[in-house]
Each structure stands twice: as structure tokens, then as C-alpha cells.
Amino acid sequence: MDKLVELGLALIPFTLTIVFVLLCLGASHKLLLGDKSLAQEAKLPRNLILLLLYIIGVIAIAIALPVTASTRNQVISLIGILLSGVIAFSSTTIVANVMAGIVMRFTKPFRTGDFIRVDSFFGRVTEKGLFDTEIQTEQRDLIALSNSFLMSHPLQVVRSSGTIISASLSLGYDVHHSSVEPLLINAAQNSGLEGPYVEILELGDFAITYRVSGLLTEVKSMISSRSKLYTNILDCLHEDKIEIVSPNFMNQRKLPDDVAVLPVRSKAKKKPLEGEVIPEEAIPEDLIFDKADEAEAKERTEQELLNQLAQVDAELKVAEGEAKVLKQNEMAAIQEAIKQLQAAVNVDEKQG
Numbered sequence: 001m002d003k004l005v006e007l008g009l010a011l012i013p014f015t016l017t018i019v020f021v022l023l024c025l026g027a028s029h030k031l032l033l034g035d036k037s038l039a040q041e042a043k044l045p046r047n048l049i050l051l052l053l054y055i056i057g058v059i060a061i062a063i064a065l066p067v068t069a070s071t072r073n074q075v076i077s078l079i080g081i082l083l084s085g086v087i088a089f090s091s092t093t094i095v096a097n098v099m100a101g102i103v104m105r106f107t108k109p110f111r112t113g114d115f116i117r118v119d120s121f122f123g124r125v126t127e128k129g130l131f132d133t134e135i136q137t138e139q140r141d142l143i144a145l146s147n148s149f150l151m152s153h154p155l156q157v158v159r160s161s162g163t164i165i166s167a168s169l170s171l172g173y174d175v176h177h178s179s180v181e182p183l184l185i186n187a188a189q190n191s192g193l194e195g196p197y198v199e200i201l202e203l204g205d206f207a208i209t210y211r212v213s214g215l216l217t218e219v220k221s222m223i224s225s226r227s228k229l230y231t232n233i234l235d236c237l238h239e240d241k242i243e244i245v246s247p248n249f250m251n252q253r254k255l256p257d258d259v260a261v262l263p264v265r266s267k268a269k270k271k272p273l274e275g276e277v278i279p280e281e282a283i284p285e286d287l288i289f290d291k292a293d294e295a296e297a298k299e300r301t302e303q304e305l306l307n308q309l310a311q312v313d314a315e316l317k318v319a320e321g322e323a324k325v326l327k328q329n330e331m332a333a334i335q336e337a338i339k340q341l342q343a344a345v346n347v348d349e350k351q352g
Helices: 002-033 040-063 069-089 092-107 147-152 177-190 219-239 247-253 284-288 290-318 322-351
Strands: 115-118 121-128 132-136 142-146 155-157 163-172 194-203 207-216
Touching: 002 040, 040 069, 092 142, 092 147, 121 142, 121 290, 132 147, 142 147, 163 219, 177 194, 177 207, 177 219, 207 219, 290 322
Parallel strands: none
Antiparallel strands: 115 121, 115 155, 121 132, 132 142, 163 207, 194 207
């Protein structure tokens, strides 16, 4: 009987520890992950905190075991070995992706909506997750790139302030470079590029290779602007009777020397009648990068709401009377807007 009483008294701290740990973990679950409208990026630090609490809870239960000190130390050592084994024998790819995702949260090499190029992949960032980063390509497809892949390969990020758009072409030696350069500069200016310049890249056996470049400040139209640059180059050179063709091509077609290879310009479009509304030309990027645009807009809106919330919270601390009530209502409205925005983001993630 005495032994049973002694055993019961020894189990009381152990039982209380288990109950306390379970209550703390349950409360942590509700506090950290109870809000279903949280976006994936917001859940990442909360999941990491919860994982740490689980480990601490297991260690606390091991410490409270009603055994001798040496046995308790052996149990704690066993837990450490098990954790090490899980990390060692689990997929190294998963661990690498998680670590790479955490590193990129701190370094922030790119933002949602940025154009990035990694290896042979190019597109706009639509989502940044714990294990991978999703981009939308020029074909409007979605590609998930693992975070470890992004960390182990050179990452090219198009600056939001502008990027250089270039086009290369080869012209024969019979055309003087002083005649070509002004035409290429004009083509770049007609394409909306700033500070255009021309370089001679190569003096080949049969042709000279030129490259015209300029700064594009509206990076979202990068694809259509490059196509527009090519079009304007063709127009400027052809209008000046300069043919874009190599001597080999001319010889193979056996054209006379006095015949230039120039396309026939189509008939000009009719001028609009008075009062007629001409629809705006569609921009390909609006269709190609629709998800990236939406993700970028939602992230920007959420950041603006968070900034407003912080400002209202600071004003609320010094407000009094009726002004305080107004600030409280304003804060509640902003919090509701943030909650609805995060819920919309979660719906979009589920729909893909």
C-alpha cells in the first residue's frame, strides 16, 4: 500500500506536466493557426514556432518522468538522437527547401510580381511558399521552382525601376555604319526606350552584327516592348531602303544585284470618322501574367492596409473621447479589410 501511495505521489508531477503541455499546445494551435484566412506566407513562421513548442513539450515531459537522474538523462539523449535521425534520414531535399525558404524570407532577393530568370526558366513571381516558389511564364503556365534550386543557381531579377531591352541584327558591309546607327536609334526611340545606344558586336565574314539597346522603365510591358522594337527596326531600315539580308541569302535566291529584298507595305488603315471611338490595343502581358498581376496587387494592398493599421494604432494611443471611438471603428474596418483580402488570397491559392 505504501508503495502504491509513493508511486501515486511520484506520478503527480508527471501527470500535471502532461496536462499542462497538452493545454499549452492546444492553446498554441488555436492562437497561431486558428485564423483560417491566413495566407501561406503568414503561416510559415507560426508553423515553425509550433514545431519548436512541440519539441519543448516533449523535452518537458521527459524531464518530469518519475525515474532516476541517470535514466532521465538517457531518455533526453534518446530524444536528441531520434530528432537527429529524423533530420538525417528524412529527405534532404525537403530540409534543403525549407532552409532555403527561410533564408529567402530574410534576404528577400525578389518580391511577388517581379520578373526573374533562373537557368532556362523565366517568368513573374506569383507565390512564395515554404518549399517552392511559383512563377508564371510567357506561355501563361505556372512553374513551381524549389527553393533549393533558386538558392543553388544564379538568380536574375529584373529591377522594378527599369531594364535594358536589346535587339541584334546583321547587315552587309555594303551598308555604312554611320547610316545604320541613326536608324536603329530612331527605332528604339519609337519603341519608347530611353537613352538608346548602338554597339557593333562582331565583324563577321559576310556581315556586321549590330545591337541596339535602351532603357524600358515600364518593365511589365517588357515582352511586347521587345516585339515593338523588332517591328520598328524593320520599318526604319526598310523605309530607308536597307535590306536585312546576308550575301549568302541573296546568292542562294539568285537575285539580280539591283533588286532589293523589301516587304510590300500593307495599305494604311482608314482614318477614324469624327466621333468614332477606337478601342485601345490589347497588351499581351495583361493576358500572360494575369495571376502575377493579381498576386502583386493583393500583396501591395495588404502592405498598404498594414501601414494604415499601424498609423491608426499610433493615433489611437493618444486619442481621447469621441476621437478615440472613431479611431477604434477605423481600426476595426481596416482589420476586416485585411481579413477579407487574406481570405481571397487563400481562395485563389486553392483554385490555382
